[in-house]
Amino acid sequence: xxxxxxxxxxxxxxxxxxxxxxxxxxxxxxxxxxxxxxxxxxxxxxxxxxxxxxxxxxxxxxxxxxxxxxxxxxxxxxxxxxxxxxxxxxxxxxxxxxxxxxxxxxxxxxxxxxxxxxxxxxxxxxxxxxxxxxxxxxxxxxxxxxxxxxxxxxxxxxxxxxxxxxxxxxxxxxxxxxxxxxxxxxxxxxxxxxxxxxxxxxxxxxxxxxxxxxxxx
Numbered sequence: 001x002x003x004x005x006x007x008x009x010x011x012x013x014x015x016x017x018x019x020x021x022x023x024x025x026x027x028x029x030x031x032x033x034x035x036x037x038x039x040x041x042x043x044x045x046x047x048x049x050x051x052x053x054x055x056x057x058x059x060x061x062x063x064x065x066x067x068x069x070x071x072x073x074x075x076x077x078x079x080x081x082x083x084x085x086x087x088x089x090x091x092x093x094x095x096x097x098x099x100x101x102x103x104x105x106x107x108x109x110x111x112x113x114x115x116x117x118x119x120x121x122x123x124x125x126x127x128x129x130x131x132x133x134x135x136x137x138x139x140x141x142x143x144x145x146x147x148x149x150x151x152x153x154x155x156x157x158x159x160x161x162x163x164x165x166x167x168x169x170x171x172x173x174x175x176x177x178x179x180x181x182x183x184x185x186x187x188x189x190x191x192x193x194x195x196x197x198x199x200x201x202x203x204x205x206x207x208x209x210x211x212x213x214x215x216x217x
Contacts, residue, residue, distance in 0.1 A: 008102075008109040018105045021113075022049050023073070026096045033081055038104050050081060073097075073130045084123055092121045097132055150174040151191040161188040 004012075011019065020038035024047055027033075034049030036042050042049045075082070086092065095118045102110030116134035145152065153159040155172040162183050164170055172178055176193035180186040 004111045005109055008111055011103055011109065012101075012111075016103065018103050019101060020104050022100045022102060022110075024049070024098045024100065025092075025118075027091055028094055029091065031091075035075070035081070042104060042107060044100070044102070044107055044110070073132060075128060075130075082128065087121050087123050087128065092118050092130070094118060097130075147192050147195060149176075149191055149193050149195050149197070151176075151179060151189055153188070153190040159188070159190055161185060 020036055020042075022038075022042065022044050023035045024044065025033045025035070032047050034042075034044060034047040036049040036051050038049075038051050041051050082092070097114075097116060097118060098112055099114040100110045100112050114132075114134060116132045116137070118130050119133045119137075120131040122129050122131075151160075151172075151174040155170065156162055156164040162170075162172075162185050172183065174191065176186070176189055176191065179189045
């Protein structure tokens with residue numbers, strides 16, 4: 001359960017304009033870095049948090065709707081903090097990261113919103129994106145197969161079985177009709193086309209149909 005200092009809770013409820021966010025990052029080699037969306041540098045837990053880092057929160061929602069799962073952060077490379085050399089060397093792999101909300105007038109008044117680790121860091125020009133996983137990230141991973149009407153194989157792979165020699169630009173929309181009608185590969189279809197959909201809930205028997213409950217195939 002998240003512990004929020006009573007005075008901090010009161011300031012949050014009041015919509016105080018002195019609130020900001022701070023990210024504290026601890027690399028596996030022990031190096032600690034800090035970043036904030038405040039307009040000036042702050043010092044939190046003896047860590048200098050830079051306001052000019054360009055860090056910003058990304059997608060905080062996850063597949064389970066929980067901020068304790070996966071989220072993303074983005075920012076601009078800073079020669080004094082995060083460098084492309086450190087990223088390429090893997091110095092941020094599995095680094096621990098914490099997101100705090102605090103009052104920049106009273107930095108001791110703070111509440112931790114998220115704690116996790118960097119699962120991947122990618123660089124594009126002078127910007128980077130960090131994929132961060134939290135305690136519930138393991139619950140978001142898909143294990144086994146997902147039942148869906150469409151095929152979950154990739155055209156031409158071992159599960160699909162279609163040979164693309166002579167037709168390297170072939171495209172499949174993963175539907176049963178396409179698999180059978182275009183590729184003649186129904187035997188290897190990796191979906192479940194007969195799963196009832198929303199239309200089935202409102203369907204009614206019609207005269208002349210073979211309403212025997214059998215598969216449409």
